[in-house]
Amino acid sequence: MIKVLIVEDDPMVAEFNKHYLEQVGGFTLQGIAGSVDEGLKLLEKKEVDLILLDIFMPGLNGLELLSQIRKMGKGVDVIIVSAAADRSSIKKALQYGAVDYLIKPFEFDRFREALTTYRERAALMQDQEKLSQVDLDKQIFHKEALGRTGELPKGLTRETLKLVWENIREMGNQTFSTDEIAQRVGISRVSMRKYLSFLSQIEVLKTEVLYGAVGRPVYKHRFIPSKAKAINGYL
Structure with a gap:
């Protein structure tokens, strides 16, 4: 099971994220933190594989937590779940190694896609010592997502x-x-x-x-x- 920590200051949004997480197999919730400081304390106490991280929070923001995690050398993956849609926030999140970025509001399908993709990627990295270019393109870099301009995603006509x-x-x-x-x-x-x-x-x-x-x-x-x-x- 992939161990997840939710870092979100809005209790209602945190509950929705928890509810969504429970509907996607392969994940278990380790805790919910309402601030960066609380999140750091939980990271010290519990084993965490993945953080669902908000950016806008009182005190230190989510990007500062992500930066601290990298400085500490913790091998924790992060999916940003935030209303921050500005180029600077997205760029920093990607530079700090966020594996996905969900802009609020989003529908459950997009949340499930992010978690499912992460789960499949984690399984792939664990099971195989070497990856082919096909595996990298499909599972890691998502080359088939939208395709060329004018080419519809699979399943659409x-x-x-x-x-x-x-x-x-x-x-x-x-x-x-x-x-x-x-x-x-x-x-x-x-x-x-x-x-x-x-x-x-x-x-x-x-x-x-x-x-x-x-x-x-x-x-x-x-x-x-x-x-x-x-x-x-x-x-």
């Missing part, structure tokens, strides 16, 4: 993308949930998630999260007119 895009354009500035657009287009919620994830990756959609009193957060999507040209090469 140009015809359905056009239908999804037409319906999104018709709604204009109106926000919509995954269920709403899935019903409107006439495809399953699972399939629609893949199309919305792709549109978010090429930045023609903005996703917002609404936290309710109980249950999972509700994700609302909105079309970004200024980014519309980004999809032209895929239609």
